[in-house]
Amino acid sequence: MTTEEVVELTSKYTYGTWRFQKNWKPMHLVDAEGCHFTDASGKKYLDLSSQLMCVSLGHKNKAVIEAIVEQARSLPYAAPGFATDVRAELSKLLLEVLPKGLEKFYFSTSGTEANEAAIKIARMYTGKYKIISRYNSYHGSTAAGIAATGDPRRWAVEPAGKIDGVIFAPECNCYRCPIKHSYPGCNIACVEYIEHMIKNESNVAAVILEPVVGTNGILIPPDEYLPRLRQICDENNVLIIADEVMSGWGRTGKWFAVNHWNISPDILTTAKGITTAYVPLGLTATTMNSSHQ
Numbered sequence: 001m002t003t004e005e006v007v008e009l010t011s012k013y014t015y016g017t018w019r020f021q022k023n024w025k026p027m028h029l030v031d032a033e034g035c036h037f038t039d040a041s042g043k044k045y046l047d048l049s050s051q052l053m054c055v056s057l058g059h060k061n062k063a064v065i066e067a068i069v070e071q072a073r074s075l076p077y078a079a080p081g082f083a084t085d086v087r088a089e090l091s092k093l094l095l096e097v098l099p100k101g102l103e104k105f106y107f108s109t110s111g112t113e114a115n116e117a118a119i120k121i122a123r124m125y126t127g128k129y130k131i132i133s134r135y136n137s138y139h140g141s142t143a144a145g146i147a148a149t150g151d152p153r154r155w156a157v158e159p160a161g162k163i164d165g166v167i168f169a170p171e172c173n174c175y176r177c178p179i180k181h182s183y184p185g186c187n188i189a190c191v192e193y194i195e196h197m198i199k200n201e202s203n204v205a206a207v208i209l210e211p212v213v214g215t216n217g218i219l220i221p222p223d224e225y226l227p228r229l230r231q232i233c234d235e236n237n238v239l240i241i242a243d244e245v246m247s248g249w250g251r252t253g254k255w256f257a258v259n260h261w262n263i264s265p266d267i268l269t270t271a272k273g274i275t276t277a278y279v280p281l282g283l284t285a286t287t288m289n290s291s292h293q
């Protein structure tokens, strides 16, 4: 097929995500190796965002490809009710790198599903149903994921395509503070307001947040933010769900972004870099018996 045909068929018969469908003319990608990808004209690009912030070990990583081939040869599929060597081995390896206390794993096939499961688990475990998220956030595209998403991608599917019970807190954005009147002095009013919400809403099961915000601006919280949030949640019997779909697997310089502030969430979700995105895998990691309850 010519490049024109590939682009025409792709844009005519498939949806482009997170964009207007009209006039979509995607680049025809033909190859990728290490940190570069190549278009159909032979032009090579430095893949600075590793595609969707997910090809963490680079393109065509031989060790990863060989592991996938080996697994496909020995046992390509097993229903979830079975124990397998890889499932056991992966669990042991996760215990080595995840923040302390996260010891029980639910596997799915995307970051969206990992968050969907986290919200269900938080609701079932606490018996409460409200979820606090923040405006500058993205948590996925399914009904729960998009409901918990604070950014404008949620607007188009309201109200039918989302779940009830999510309320939004001000984001932690020191460049464009949503609570401008807290200046000067700041006093991390954005996190204190979450306590105000918890106390006045009642029935709050969990706060979901990206410890370092990804697609909404790579926002790093001040050092006091996450420890203070942990304290607020502990005092009010509310769980913390850390969405590390994007910030996990070394993207912030540590295994997980929460490691920078030494806090342990009750639930951590991740995907993308967990397999360097060669195969779909989502993880919802929880404590065995939440010490925070």
Ligand SMILES: Cc1ncc(COP(=O)(O)O)c(C=O)c1O
Pocket: 109, 110, 111, 112, 113, 115, 138, 139, 140, 141, 210, 214, 215, 243, 244, 245, 246, 247, 271, 272
């Ligand atoms: C922070 C965050 N959460 C959830 C998701 C959804 O993950 P997936 O695209 O694997 O469903 C993303 C994807 O970009 C993300 O960045």
